[in-house]
Amino acid sequence: MKENGLTLYTYGWVPEFARAFVRDFRIRWLLEEIGRDYRIAAFPVLEKSPAHLAIQPFGQVPVLRDGDLVLFESGAIALHLAEATDLMPEGRRAEVTQWVLAALNTVELASGGWMNMVLAARMPEAFGPASTPEAQEFARQLMRQRLDALESILAVRDWLLGDFTVADIVMVDVLRFVAAEGALGDHPALTGYVARATARPAFGRAMEDHMAHWDGSDAEQAAG
Ligand SMILES: N[C@@H](CCC(=O)N[C@@H](CS)C(=O)NCC(=O)O)C(=O)O
Structure with a gap:
């Protein structure tokens, strides 16, 4: 049927x-x-x-x-x-796809690795064992590198491709995890980007x- x-x-x-x-x-x-x-x-x-x-x-x-x-x-x-x-402007599908993949495979790969370590340190019974402080710092630095690169892009435009697209939905949803852990604080452009997107009805x-x-x-x- x-x-x-x-x-x-x-x-x-x-x-x-x-x-x-x-x-x-x-x-x-x-x-x-x-x-x-x-x-x-x-x-x-x-x-x-x-x-x-x-x-x-x-x-x-x-x-x-x-x-x-x-x-x-x-x-x-x-x-x-x-x-x-x-959400997929005509003629820009390749660029939109690029940014969706960047959100998942470059940013979320790094932020997810860091997040798993944060959760393991907080709830070792569910996510453990906790990683060494050196491994946690390494994961934090890798995520930071990704955030710094994105920060310079979002400092000069409101959305990844100029207009709001599906790539912004995926990217912001990835960044929300980081923001909720207080780790976006020294990235004002990304903080503004998440605030702009999450204010949408x-x-x-x-x-x-x-x-x-x-x-x-x-x-x-x-x-x-
Ligand atoms: N790459 C997958 C990741 C999906 C994912 O991690 N989902 C989580 C919930 S947010 C899940 O089902 N976790 C349980 C598990 O991995 O067993 C996607 O983007 O759909």
Whole structure:
């Protein structure tokens, strides 16, 4: 039977510290920006179900179902949804793709490595063992190098390609993790960039829905 519409898969529940940062959020934000309706479906987070692994081989989220097409990797999903919208300006697909990949494969690779060490130091029982101080400093310096490079770019323009595109959604969502840890403080252009993007009404609507999802899962658990 043909499937219609958009379904975004996330988890049914995540611990408090992860809320607001689960990567389904960047797709919710994008969907709000382009005004597309979608439904949410949820997988268990701890035990990876066969149904989950069948559509995301690494057992991660997000996953998008668009009719008969099923996609994983937030960057691939974002590029797919942005096609033929204002978030992908005509004639600039290659540059937009370049910046989406830079966000994920250059910035998030470094910030994610650093973040894992921060979490391991904070919650060794869940993320440990904690790395040595030297390894933590190395990860921080690598991330800093990436942030410094981005800082000089965003010091002279509001958005990565001049106009707001899907690349800004992905990049800002990556930087939000860093900002929330207080590690953007000495990067005023990046701080302004994140503030500008997160003040967009679509961001606010998406965050409200994202957080309501976790509230709903808490309520369900409390009801037994
Ligand atoms: N490169 C993937 C990363 C996805 C990812 O790390 N998702 C997290 C949630 S934010 C996850 O499912 N983590 C659980 C796991 O890796 O088992 C993407 O961008 O979609």
